[in-house]
Structure formats: structure tokens, C-alpha cells
Amino acid sequence: MAICTELERLGHDNIAVSDVTRAELFYGALNKSELKMIRRDLDQIVTLHINTEISEMAVSLVEQYCLSHKLDIEDALIAATAIYHGVELFTLNVKDFVFIPDIKLYKPHSA
Helix, strand or coil, X not given: CCHHHHHHHHCHHHCEEEHHHHHHHHHCCCCHHHHHHHHHHHCCCEEEXXXXXXXXXXXXXXXXXXXXXXXXXXXXXXXXXXXXHCCCECCCCHHHCCCCCCCCECCXXXX
């Protein structure tokens, strides 16, 4: 799957990111120029903010899956955000989420 092609097919109006994903993308920037590009791109899409319910769900997910599946807090917050908002999670790391019962993982459409 070509990620950019799939995201373009979805369109900006159908894409949202969690606060955690924004932070991960900023953290991965190699320099100020790349950080500026990431910020510009992210400013075009909706950000789903963490609230009390998402935080509590994430803590519960970590408690349930940290030992059996090595679920970390970042992925738990991303999963809880998707579950709370009832949206499909677009990820290249399906193995990090597939074991969570209530998660809906995005399945790319064939070209």
C-alpha cells in the first residue's frame, strides 16, 4: 500500500489524528524545516484531543495488555481515542492493536 496514495484517496476531511500521534510525529522530525512541514500538514486535519474518558480507557487497556501484548501508554492512548470516537484506526503497526477487542482497524481498499 502506498500510504500517501491511500491518505489522498481518503481526503483531509476524512482523516483525524490523536494528540499522541501529533506528538509522535513532532518528536520524529529530523530538523526545524521538517517540523514546520509536519505542523503545516497536521494543521489541515482534525485533532482528537484526550479527555477523561479516553485517559481512563487507556489506563485500563495498559492494565489489561501490558504484560500479555506489551501495550505501551502511547498506543493505549491512540487506541482509546479511536474507540471513544468510534473511528477506524489507520496504522501500519496492526500487530500493536489487533488484540484490542473494541478497536476498528482501517483496511485499505485495493487499487
